[in-house]
Structures are given as structure tokens and as C-alpha cells.
Amino acid sequence: MPSTAIAKHIKEIPKISTKNDFSVLNEPWTVWNWYKKPDWVHVLGLVFMPIYGFYMAYTSVALQQKTAIFSVLYYFFTGLGITAGYHRLWSHRAYSAGPTLQFILMLASTGAMQGSIRWWCRNHRAHHRYTDTEKDPYGAQKGLMWSHFVWMLLRQDPTTVGWADVSDLKANKLVRFQHDHFLWLAPFMSLGVPTLIAGLGWGDYWGGFIYGGIIRQFVVHHATFCVNSLAHWLGDMPFDDRHTPRDHILTALVTLGEGYHNFHHEFPQDYRNAIKFYQYDPTKWLIAFCAFLGLASDLKRFPTNEITKGQVRMQQQKLDQIKSTLIWGTPIDQLPVYTFEEFQAMATEKGQAVTLIEGIIYDLESFVDEHPGGRSLIRSAIGKDATTSFNGGVYDHSNAARHLLERMRVGVVAGGGYVEHRRSTTSSGAHRLSTVP
Amino acid sequence: MPSTAIAKHIKEIPKISTKNDFSVLNEPWTVWNWYKKPDWVHVLGLVFMPIYGFYMAYTSVALQQKTAIFSVLYYFFTGLGITAGYHRLWSHRAYSAGPTLQFILMLASTGAMQGSIRWWCRNHRAHHRYTDTEKDPYGAQKGLMWSHFVWMLLRQDPTTVGWADVSDLKANKLVRFQHDHFLWLAPFMSLGVPTLIAGLGWGDYWGGFIYGGIIRQFVVHHATFCVNSLAHWLGDMPFDDRHTPRDHILTALVTLGEGYHNFHHEFPQDYRNAIKFYQYDPTKWLIAFCAFLGLASDLKRFPTNEITKGQVRMQQQKLDQIKSTLIWGTPIDQLPVYTFEEFQAMATEKGQAVTLIEGIIYDLESFVDEHPGGRSLIRSAIGKDATTSFNGGVYDHSNAARHLLERMRVGVVAGGGYVEHRRSTTSSGAHRLSTVP
Numbered sequence: 001m002p003s004t005a006i007a008k009h010i011k012e013i014p015k016i017s018t019k020n021d022f023s024v025l026n027e028p029w030t031v032w033n034w035y036k037k038p039d040w041v042h043v044l045g046l047v048f049m050p051i052y053g054f055y056m057a058y059t060s061v062a063l064q065q066k067t068a069i070f071s072v073l074y075y076f077f078t079g080l081g082i083t084a085g086y087h088r089l090w091s092h093r094a095y096s097a098g099p100t101l102q103f104i105l106m107l108a109s110t111g112a113m114q115g116s117i118r119w120w121c122r123n124h125r126a127h128h129r130y131t132d133t134e135k136d137p138y139g140a141q142k143g144l145m146w147s148h149f150v151w152m153l154l155r156q157d158p159t160t161v162g163w164a165d166v167s168d169l170k171a172n173k174l175v176r177f178q179h180d181h182f183l184w185l186a187p188f189m190s191l192g193v194p195t196l197i198a199g200l201g202w203g204d205y206w207g208g209f210i211y212g213g214i215i216r217q218f219v220v221h222h223a224t225f226c227v228n229s230l231a232h233w234l235g236d237m238p239f240d241d242r243h244t245p246r247d248h249i250l251t252a253l254v255t256l257g258e259g260y261h262n263f264h265h266e267f268p269q270d271y272r273n274a275i276k277f278y279q280y281d282p283t284k285w286l287i288a289f290c291a292f293l294g295l296a297s298d299l300k301r302f303p304t305n306e307i308t309k310g311q312v313r314m315q316q317q318k319l320d321q322i323k324s325t326l327i328w329g330t331p332i333d334q335l336p337v338y339t340f341e342e343f344q345a346m347a348t349e350k351g352q353a354v355t356l357i358e359g360i361i362y363d364l365e366s367f368v369d370e371h372p373g374g375r376s377l378i379r380s381a382i383g384k385d386a387t388t389s390f391n392g393g394v395y396d397h398s399n400a401a402r403h404l405l406e407r408m409r410v411g412v413v414a415g416g417g418y419v420e421h422r423r424s425t426t427s428s429g430a431h432r433l434s435t436v437p
Numbered sequence: 438m439p440s441t442a443i444a445k446h447i448k449e450i451p452k453i454s455t456k457n458d459f460s461v462l463n464e465p466w467t468v469w470n471w472y473k474k475p476d477w478v479h480v481l482g483l484v485f486m487p488i489y490g491f492y493m494a495y496t497s498v499a500l501q502q503k504t505a506i507f508s509v510l511y512y513f514f515t516g517l518g519i520t521a522g523y524h525r526l527w528s529h530r531a532y533s534a535g536p537t538l539q540f541i542l543m544l545a546s547t548g549a550m551q552g553s554i555r556w557w558c559r560n561h562r563a564h565h566r567y568t569d570t571e572k573d574p575y576g577a578q579k580g581l582m583w584s585h586f587v588w589m590l591l592r593q594d595p596t597t598v599g600w601a602d603v604s605d606l607k608a609n610k611l612v613r614f615q616h617d618h619f620l621w622l623a624p625f626m627s628l629g630v631p632t633l634i635a636g637l638g639w640g641d642y643w644g645g646f647i648y649g650g651i652i653r654q655f656v657v658h659h660a661t662f663c664v665n666s667l668a669h670w671l672g673d674m675p676f677d678d679r680h681t682p683r684d685h686i687l688t689a690l691v692t693l694g695e696g697y698h699n700f701h702h703e704f705p706q707d708y709r710n711a712i713k714f715y716q717y718d719p720t721k722w723l724i725a726f727c728a729f730l731g732l733a734s735d736l737k738r739f740p741t742n743e744i745t746k747g748q749v750r751m752q753q754q755k756l757d758q759i760k761s762t763l764i765w766g767t768p769i770d771q772l773p774v775y776t777f778e779e780f781q782a783m784a785t786e787k788g789q790a791v792t793l794i795e796g797i798i799y800d801l802e803s804f805v806d807e808h809p810g811g812r813s814l815i816r817s818a819i820g821k822d823a824t825t826s827f828n829g830g831v832y833d834h835s836n837a838a839r840h841l842l843e844r845m846r847v848g849v850v851a852g853g854g855y856v857e858h859r860r861s862t863t864s865s866g867a868h869r870l871s872t873v874p
């Protein structure tokens with residue numbers, strides 16, 4: 001690199017490092033600008049801290065049984081704080097929580113160290129409103145790793161994130177309190193509390209710090225991140241396929257029930273993510289239990305009628321997809337029309353193996369030898385109207401046999417009854433029919 | 438019972454006991470006729486023999502390891518003889534077997550002690566042709582136990598079984614040989630051979646007789662019977678639901694692969710019962726392996742296109758069933774038609790919360806407060822055409838939102854564009870529209 005370029009670069013530093021200048025994000029990575037792209041606070045919390053934690057766990061802090069049990073419990077406490085609090089309560093207003101529950105949820109979720117309620121919900125509402133677009137802060141279209149946590153490791157230009165209304169959160173005193181005191185409250189709930197509990201409880205300060213704090217926080221982080229990555233990548237789309245969200249039991253297991261994400265994106269105001277009782281959605285169970293205790297109310301459910309419509313729509317779509325790959329034979333109203341005499345002549349004069357069933361002419365040539373009912377019976381139908389024998393007179397044929405027939409149709413007989421009637425009630429059929437002498 | 442009646446009854450005995458007189462079958466059970474109803478040979482083989490076998494096993498014949506292994510192998514040998522031989526080859530001609538394979542299958546299946554090929558296939562063909570009717574020898578409509586084996590414990594009037602063509606079997610020398618020598622060949626293959634193998638092999642004559650003979654035969658019997666009982670009773674109907682046959686993995690496990698019975702009844706000439714590679718159909722695997730060895734050929738498969746049509750038909754039927762339970766709102770062509778001015782007046786003069794989207798008028802009254810996008814945005818649509826804002830101008834609503842709308846429609850605006858067009862192309866719509874000034 002010529003020295004003038006370096007000089008130019010150095011000159012630019014003051015401007016770039018201004019807090020609100022994000023132009024470096026649009027530049028290619030170079031030796032000179034790389035350190036300006038990451039969000040170093042996030043890198044510290046998401047990369048260096050876990051490395052330190054695992055290093056300590058591996059080299060010097062033994063895991064005690066009590067600390068292990070406590071860490072798992074604290075994982076559920078803080079994890080459910082995110083799912084029932086940040087996500088379903090504050091982002092989606094899927095239910096109402098009384099002051100007690102709000103306070104508990106605030107403390108719990110702050111211990112997950114995922115930014116303030118306001119920051120989180122603002123991004124999340126944009127994620128729902130602009131799913132899979134450039135305005136989605138963790139748009140799945142940018143890849144699995146991006147949506148998992150790369151989006152956070154890099155600095156974020158807030159103006160690129162789509163607009164979302166968070167006036168309700170700004171008006172909420174508790175949310176405001178948490179936002180304003182996040183800098184000390186989050187480390188305290190995430191690292192301080194577990195250290196103190198394990199320390200004062202059974203003398204294991206270091207264990208509480210490493211396992212109950214850092215490692216537990218690491219696990220909760222990645223569990224939450226999976227909702228943005230895995231849940232947009234793995235599974236089915238039973239409710240809608242316009243966007244990437246998917247339903248998968250594995251994601252649900254990892255994320256305390258947030259894995260029914262196709263449902264969730266389609267019905268975000270619903271306090272449930274899983275609608276079947278046997279699906280794993282502990283967050284839903286917790287909310288329902290809080291409602292039972294009187295701590296929560298107004299649990300919103302999207303009408304079952306409309307949920308089912310979504311499912312039916314998707315299933316119909318899949319079915320139509322399969323149908324379009326099948327051979328259905330010439331559509332009836334595209335078949336040539338013959339008189340009954342012409343039909344008979346096909347068999348007698350031209351020696352064609354044609355039969356007539358319900359007004360439609362079928363060419364049995366390729367099938368006579370394969371007929372499960374034997375050659376002679378099917379031969380007896382050639383040149384004749386076999387409607388009655390086919391429909392039970394001799395043998396009531398299966399739907400499979402009817403389906404086989406569809407491929408063999410070659411014409412329609414004018415005045416053939418049943419089909420005749422169908423044809424004359426559709427405009428195109430009526431038109432075609434009228435051209436027959 | 439008056440003595441004259443008894444006398445009358447006694448007088449009748451000679452007539453009733455004539456081999457071809459089955460009139461007693463239609464009489465109610467009495468102390469005087471009960472012994473004439475059972476088929477005593479079948480009762481001996483299906484009830485008394487197993488009782489004797491289990492009694493001996495319990496009291497005096499210990500199970501040796503070699504005999505146990507041999508009995509299981511002989512179970513597969515004779516069981517597959519029935520499924521691949523009696524059933525798929527001779528009843529359904531689902532493939533062609535060379536003389537070697539036919540001979541092996543004949544010996545194997547005779548060891549299952551299930552009557553001659555001719556007797557079995559005659560009944561089975563009638564079962565397929567007259568499924569679930571009085572002409573079906575083991576019709577499932579008569580109950581689980583009847584179709585399992587009660588039909589066999591009672592004497593059978595062959596004239597009540599529907600007619601089925603077995604001329605091919607009568608013309609087959611091997612089948613004829615087996616039929617003519619069944620009386621000694623069956624006990625020899627079923628009881629003699631296992632006794633001799635275990636006896637000459639490792640000195641366990643009694644074990645061979647009881648475990649390899651009687652008990653193994655009992656197990657093969659009931660496995661086969663399950664095809665007629667369980668397979669018409671438990672499971673799904675993915676291919677057709679006109680009759681009772683069902684698909685279930687459990688039945689398949691018990692019956693060497695014959696549990697995909699809904700498929701089988703719909704496509705009886707197919708050498709497969711299970712069409713997916715991961716489904717359990719060892720009989721199919723055996724036939725395919727024999728074809729690989731050159732012992733079998735001409736393995737018949739129903740065209741996949743038509744198999745899929747059956748599945749699609751059933752799925753569509755289920756979906757239509759669900760659809761019919763849902764509320765879809767007033768059909769568009771049954772809505773009253775208004776002018777655009779009338780629509781505006783509804784909002785301005787009558788104060789109704791109506792909006793217009795794609796030519797249809799919606800009453801939002803019940804929904805304004807529930808709108809996830811907030812009250813003010815949805816209020817801004819009242820009395821106006823909100824097509825553009827609803828479809829992305831402000832927010833591109835989900836299909837869930839569109840489904841919700843369907844319930845709220847209350848009218849159509851004449852000249853409303855999109856729907857207008859749809860209405861004028863359907864005759865009823867066109868008619869209705871023409872009544873509008």
C-alpha cells in the first residue's frame with residue numbers, strides 16, 4: 001500500500017470513529033478498517049467471555065453438584081424471562097402481566113444479558129414486520145450464521161433497521177427503568193446474583209461465577225439465537241410459506257418452546273407457539289400457569305377457524321403441487337366428440353379396442369392383456385356401452401381402476417348422458433357440443 | 438322343550454348331518470344342534486392342538502436353545518410360504534415364479550397348515566371381489582373375531598361364498614398335486630418335518646414336535662389371521678376408504694409385511710404391500726431377492742401415477758372435510774352490491790366501520806380494537822379504499838390477516854375492479870350485477 005494511501009487513511013480515522021458514523025460497514029474489510037467493524041462490547045460478551053469461562057472451567061474451577069443444579073435452574077429462570085418476557089409479553093403483547101409478574105420477568109430476563117427490553121423488542125418487532133428483508137435486523141436471507149449472531153458481532157446502523165413502533169415500551173416505567181440502569185443491572189443479575197447465591201449458599205463463589213454466570217449465560221444466549229437462525233432454517237411450514245420461519249421440535253426443545261416459529265410468525269400475537277397440548281412449549285405453560293395464579297390475564301389466541309384456514313391453505317397447495325405432476329389424461333372438454341354410430345364403427349370397422357363408459361370413449365388397446373378381471377370380460381366390452389358392467393353390473397371397479405381409465409380416454413359420445421349433461425353446463429363444453437352436427 | 442319337538446329333532450338328524458346340508462347354520466344355537474355348527478377338524482387344529490401344545494410345553498417339554506432358534510426360522514419359512522406363495526403368487530398372480538421357487542413355496546406354505554392352495558385362494562379371491570359383503574368368506578363387517586377365525590371354526594356353506602375364478606389354479610399341476618395330497622402332506626410338513634429335524638439333528642424330537650410344530654404353527658396361524666382381522670380394523674386409509682382395509686405398521690410387523698392392507702386391497706395385483714423402502718414388507722424383499730436370483734420374474738407394480746392419484750384423492754377428501762367445518766364468510770356472489778357512494782355513506786352517515794379492499798366491503802367494527810397494527814392505522818381505512826395500504830402500501834398483511842377478513846365481508850361495490858371482473862364472468866354473478874342500477 002503506497003504511503004499516501006496510508007496517510008489518507010489515518011486522516012480519516014477521527015471521522016470514522018465517530019459513534020454515529022457507520023459508513024465503514026459498507027466498505028470492504030481491510031487491514032486498516034477491520035477493527036472498526038465489530039461491536040467490541042458484543043464481541044466481549046459473546047466471544048471472549050465464554051472463552052474465559054470455558055478456560056476457567058477446564059483448568060481451575062471444578063463443578064460442584066449444587067452449583068450444577070442451581071445453574072440449570074437459573075438457565076430456566078433467565079431463559080423463560082426472555083421467552084415469556086422480552087418475547088411474548090413486551091415484543092408481542094400476547095398477554096397482560098400484572099406488576100408482580102412484570103417485575104419478576106424483568107429481573108429474570110435482565111439476567112440473560114441480551115440488551116435492554118427496548119433495544120431487543122425494537123429489533124424484534126422490525127424482524128416480524130420486515131421478515132427476510134434488508135430491514136430485518138437478523139434477516140435469515142443473509143445466512144444461518146448472520147441470523148444466529150454475526151449480526152450482533154458487527155456494529156449495527158440503527159437507520160438500516162426497519163421502523164417499528166415502541167411507544168408502548170417507552171411509556172412503560174419498568175421498561176424505562178431497566179433501559180436506564182441496564183449497565184449495572186445486567187451484569188449484576190447475570191454474573192453477580194449467581195456468584196452470590198452459590199457463594200453465600202454453599203461457599204462456591206467461583207463456581208457460581210463461572211457455571212451459573214458465564215457458561216449459563218452462554219447457553220441462554222445461543223438458545224435464544226437459535227430462534228433467529230435454526231427456526232428460520234430447519235423444519236416444516238404448516239401455516240404459511242411466504243417467509244423463512246419453520247416449525248421443528250428440535251428447535252422447540254432448545255429454545256423453551258419457541259421452535260414452532262412458522263406458527264409464531266403467522267400469529268405473533270398468540271401467547272402460544274405450539275397449539276397442540278403434546279408439543280413442547282414450556283413458555284406457554286408458564287404463561288398459562290401465571291394466568292391461573294392471577295398474575296397474568298388476557299391471553300390472546302388467534303381464532304382457531306383462521307389458524308385452520310392457514311393449514312388447509314398450505315395443505316391444499318402441497319396437494320395441488322402433487323396433482324400438477326400427475327398425468328390425468330386429456331381433459332374431458334378437450335376430447336373430440338363422436339356420434340354413437342361413429343363410436344361403434346371404430347370398433348367394428350377400424351378394429352380399435354374402444355369401449356364407452358359414462359359417455360366417454362376409452363381406448364383399451366394397451367390394457368386388455370393386463371386386465372386383472374381377465375381378457376375375455378374386458379373384450380366383451382369393446383364396441384359397447386360398458387357403463388353398467390363396469391360399475392357393478394359384473395364387477396364394481398375400484399377407484400384405482402377408474403384412475404387407470406382416465407389415461408385411456410380418447411373421445412366423447414354426443415348424447416352420452418352423464419357427461420353430456422356436464423358438458424352442456426360449462427360454457428366451453430356447450431360451445432364445443434354445438435359444433436357437432 | 439316338549440317331547441314332540443325333541444322327537445322331531447331326532448328324526449331330522451340324519452338329514453342335517455348329510456355333508457352338504459348347511460341349513461343348521463341358519464338355525465339358532467340350541468342344546469340339540471350346537472355340535473353340528475362347528476367345523477370339528479378346524480376346531481381340532483385351531484383350538485385343541487394349541488391347548489395340547491402349550492400344556493405340554495408348560496408341563497413336560499423344556500425348550501432347548503437350538504430348538505428355539507429352529508422354530509423361529511421355521512416360522513419365517515412357513516409364514517413367508519403363505520405370504521409370498523398362497524397370497525401374492527397364487528391368489529393374486531402378482532409375479533411369476535419358476536418351477537423351483539413354486540416347489541419351495543408349496544412345501545413351505547403347506548407347513549403352515551392353512552388348507553390347500555386351491556381352497557385358500559378361492560376364499561381369498563372372493564374376499565377381494567366381495568370385500569365386506571355377505572359373499573366375503575371372512576367379511577370384516579361381521580366383527581373382529583369372526584374375520585379373525587370364527588369364520589373357520591364354524592362350518593362354511595361354500596355356496597354362500599361369492600364366486601371367484603380359480604381355473605388357473607385348477608390347471609396348475611403343482612397346485613393340483615398339493616390339493617390331492619394335502620391330508621398327509623400338511624401334517625408331514627407342519628409337524629413331521631420339525632420333529633425329524635430337531636430329533637435327528639440334536640435329539641430333541643419332543644421339542645421339535647411341540648415348539649417347531651404345534652406352537653410355531655399356532656403363531657403362523659394367528660399371524661395370517663391378523664391380515665383378515667387387524668388389517669381390516671386398525672390403521673389409516675391412505676389409498677381408498679370405500680371398504681374396511683387399513684394400513685398399520687403393527688399389523689405389518691405381525692404379518693411379515695401384509696399390514697399395508699389398504700394399499701393391498703386397492704392394488705391387489707401389485708407384488709408389494711408397502712411401497713416405501715423403509716416400510717416393513719419382508720415378503721416383498723423376498724420376492725425381489727428371488728427375482729434377483731432369477732427364480733421369479735414379471736413382478737407387477739401398479740403405475741405410480743395412479744397410486745398417487747388414489748392418495749391425492751383421499752387427502753383431498755380429508756381436506757374438504759376440514760374445509761366444510763370452517764367458517765368462510767358469506768360467499769362473494771351472495772353479497773349485496775352497493776355503489777361506491779353508498780359505501781361511503783355507510784361510513785359517513787351511518788357511522789359504520791366499513792372499508793373497501795379489492796372491491797369488497799368489510800365491516801371492521803369488531804376488529805378495530807384488536808388490530809395488531811394499532812387502532813389509528815385501521816381507523817384511517819374506514820370509508821376509504823384500503824386495498825393499497827393493506828397489500829403493502831403501509832403493511833403487507835399476512836395470509837392470516839386475509840383469512841380474518843373473510844368473515845367480515847358485508848358487500849361488494851359495483852365497479853369495484855378485481856371482484857367486479859370475477860363476478861361478471863360467472864353467470865350467477867353477472868345476473869346479480871345486472872340488477873344493480
Ligand code: HEM
Binds near residue numbers: 373399400401565566
Ligand atoms: C374398461 C376398462 C376396464 C378397466 C380399466 C378395468 C380394470 C380393472 C381393474 C384394475 C381390476 C382389479 C380390481 C379393481 O381394481 O377393481 C379389475 C377387475 C375386474 N374387472 Fe375390470 N376393468 C375394465 C373393464 C371391465 C369390464 C368391461 C368388465 C366386465 C364386463 C370387467 C370385469 C372385471 C372383473 C370381474 C374384475 C374382478 C377380478 C377379480 O378380482 O376377481 N372389467 N378391472
Ligand code: HEM
Binds near residue numbers: 125801815826
Ligand atoms: C382492513 C382490515 C385489516 C385487518 C384484518 C388487519 C389485520 C392485521 C393483522 C392480523 C396484523 C398482524 C400482522 C399480520 O398478520 O400480517 C396486522 C398488522 C398490521 N396492520 Fe393491519 N389489518 C387491517 C387493516 C390495516 C390497514 C388499513 C392498515 C394501514 C393503513 C394496517 C396496518 C397494519 C400494520 C402497519 C401492521 C403491522 C403491525 C406490526 O407488526 O408492526 N392494517 N394487521
Ligand SMILES: [Fe+2]
Binds near residue numbers: 127227232245265
Ligand atoms: Fe423469526
Ligand SMILES: [Fe+2]
Binds near residue numbers: 087092
Ligand atoms: Fe416473535
Ligand SMILES: [Fe+2]
Binds near residue numbers: 564665682698702
Ligand atoms: Fe383383506
Ligand SMILES: [Fe+2]
Binds near residue numbers: 528529701
Ligand atoms: Fe389379498
